[in-house]
Amino acid sequence: MGLAKRIIPCLDVDNGRVVKGVNFVDIRDAGDPVEIAMRYNEQGADEVCFLDITASSEGRETTVHTVEQIAEHVFIPLTVGGGIRSVEDIRTMLNAGADKVSINTAAIHNPELVRESAQRFGSQCIVVAIDAKRVADVDGLPRWEIFTHGGRKPTGIDAVAWAVRMAELGAGEILLTSMDRDGTRNGFELGVTRAITDAVDIPVIASGGVGTLDHLVEGITLGGADAVLAASIFHFGEFTVPQAKAYMAARGIEVRR
């Protein structure tokens, strides 16, 4: 026995409201991120991820307020991502009560942000989010590239090499999303998950494509991930976190129960 594999429900939040719908049977306000985060906490989620998709700057203040409220009520780790561009943004979220901050596009434009923020706040709170998409094979070997703008814009950066570089710069964890799979419910892209987990010494969270409990299992057993992130299978009450954990435990995966 030892360290448990983690299950992380993810909330997509726009202007302080959870979008992509959440449909618990006994919830008062299906759009309230605080209530939903509390529900996942009660269910035994190992962490909660809050992805801010708010576009406007006024909306960002709402986000800070929401993070403060979640941190007051939820006593498991909270990761906040989306729109983090500077050391100041990171400080704001940590001060609001986030335990970790996830940096995505800003790391591509300015990799030094990862080094600087890891030095200032510690690697433990710096998560680098990687949105990877499969591109043409090179010498018969699969290749994944980093994409921005929701998977529309290629960057030419090799996803595995990028993960290694981010770890060297001081990232404490990688949040890997397969843009080929995100929203498909067809399961994680296990090839890139395995390639990155093998290449780095820091923990990797697999994300993108979960539709069944078997997908969660595969992300860990085949992909080698340390944690699995999912949204819709939990949001719609299809599966609860305890059901997911029982399923994983029955397949030999160590989980916190």
Place this chain on the structure above:
Amino acid sequence: MKVRVAVIDYGMGNLHSVASALQHVGAGEVVVTHDAELIRKADRVVFPGVGAIRDCMSEIRRLKCDELLAQALTEQQVPVLAICVGLQALMDRSEENGGVDCLGIIPGEVRYFGNPLADASGQRLKVPHMGWNEVRQHRDHPLWAGIPDMSRFYFVHSYYVHAEDRSLLAGSVEYGVTADAALARDNLFAVQFHPEKSAAAGLTLLKNFLEWNGQC
């Protein structure tokens, strides 16, 4: 009686979580401060810490938090809870940042987990040690009250503590090596994990801390 808690703030990282968790389990008042007077008035003192040890140590010394801590431990003799880097700072020395002298309140050292790190079956282990791991309780202590042995707590660290005096060991955790997860001496209890992020088990420990008279 409502318990007044001072969380020693030396400017490293977010102390919001630990303060709100203490409020949640019934602290009467929680101040996050390095003001000597406020700490002197407190019934309980928390010594937290996140980030790199060198920066932590230099801020601890610059803001004289080492003196505040010593005052709480020996003059005030109030219950003190050290958390994560707060625990590491109590030791003699850390291997982090090329070697850093710490406070020497508890004899022992802070070591790197080592890379590569593997478990007993040869499975590679990632560093930092991040997530929920089981804590083996090595002795009875008021802070373990109501917490089953081998309960999981949330850890996030790349360096681990090894105290010289093994009689201080209150809890350990397995991660490639056996690391000290909790040390106890007199009115001091120090943990490597984050009770404020460890759901029910962590909240129980914090509640026990508020109720503890500092004897063990």
